[in-house]
Amino acid sequence: MKLTTKVSAALAATTMLAGTAALADYPEKPIKIMVGFSAGGGTDTTARGFASYMHEAPSMNGLPAFIVNLPGASGQKAASAVLDEERDGHTLYMINIGTFIAGELAKGDERPYHIPDDFVNLGCASQLVTSLQVHSSNPATTMQEFIDNAKASGDEITWGTSGAATMHATIGHVFFDSQGIKHKKVPFQGGSKARAALVSQSVDAVFGGVNTIPGFEADIRALATAGAERDPMAPDLPTFVEQGAPGVEFTGLMCLFAANGVPDEVKEDVGAAIEAIASIEGYQRYMRGNDLAAFYTSGADATAAQDVMFDVMGPVVAEIIANQ
Secondary structure, three states, rough: OOOOHHHHHHHHHHHHHHHHOOOOOOOOEEEEEEEEEOOOOHHHHHHHHOOOOOHHHHHOOOEEEEEEEOOOOHHHHHHHHHHEEEEEEOOOEEEEEHHHHHHHHHHHHHHHOOOOHHHHEEEEEEEEEEEEEOOOOOOOOOHHHHHHHHHHOOOEEEEEOOOOHHHHHHHHEEEEEEEOOOOOEOOOOOOHHHHHHOOOOOEEEEOOOOOOOOOOOEEEEEEEEEOOOEEEOOOOOOOOOOHHHOOOOOOEEEEEEEEEOOOOHHHHHHHHHHHHOOOOOOHHHHHHHHHOOOOOHHHHHHHHHHHHHHHHHHHHHHHHHOOO
């Protein structure tokens, strides 16, 4: 073969390889899922279960996902970190929309981002349900007994939650304020840490996910759940509304977000992966084992729910800020 022929062949091969790289399917490497809370809470538990099945989704090219916990500012530290990454879909963010929105609203004009402008909701595979929890030594066995005892004592009730501006925290504020109970919020960096404070009786109560209770039933008693309907994972636990305390009937879809500007291929492939994983029996079994529901909500439906949540939570958070 002449030298010129060899050079031409080499150039052709290089061009072919370059073209292959440019057209490589997403994803090209493992997916990093950022979690804005410490290990052991509802968000972290869902994210770890979800990530363990990512490689089984046909649209993920057999590539896995891994979790990076970056707690702080009720999840905003991790969300901001996602916005600083390349917008190629290899760094995603998992959080429930209630906490995501509450955190933004609490910042007001100092918000670090605006979710509808800066993030795209790719779909959801679970939900987070808030519950009022007390230590098992607490004499209250119903929400009304808790209210009556708190008012009779006249004491300030200290209560823990997974962050200063989470969905749980918002519901806790609404509950205590609407009942006229003196209270003091003690925020932690994750539901597991709030749970530990309740177990050690460092706080009087906790507003946290129902999913944080399994394994701690000897120490923790749930009195009620938020939401318009009973949590399917705790069907025997009545809602706030059923016990005469309206105003907190919302739950948070647990969704996967990407920074706005990712390619359409990312939106399609990750959306397909969420739907596929939600239907995997192993994932469903894992979620049931952690008292969490497993189901699929499309990105479009989740975004619509997100818009409604902004309208619902906006006045609530504004009132909380005004009363502080």
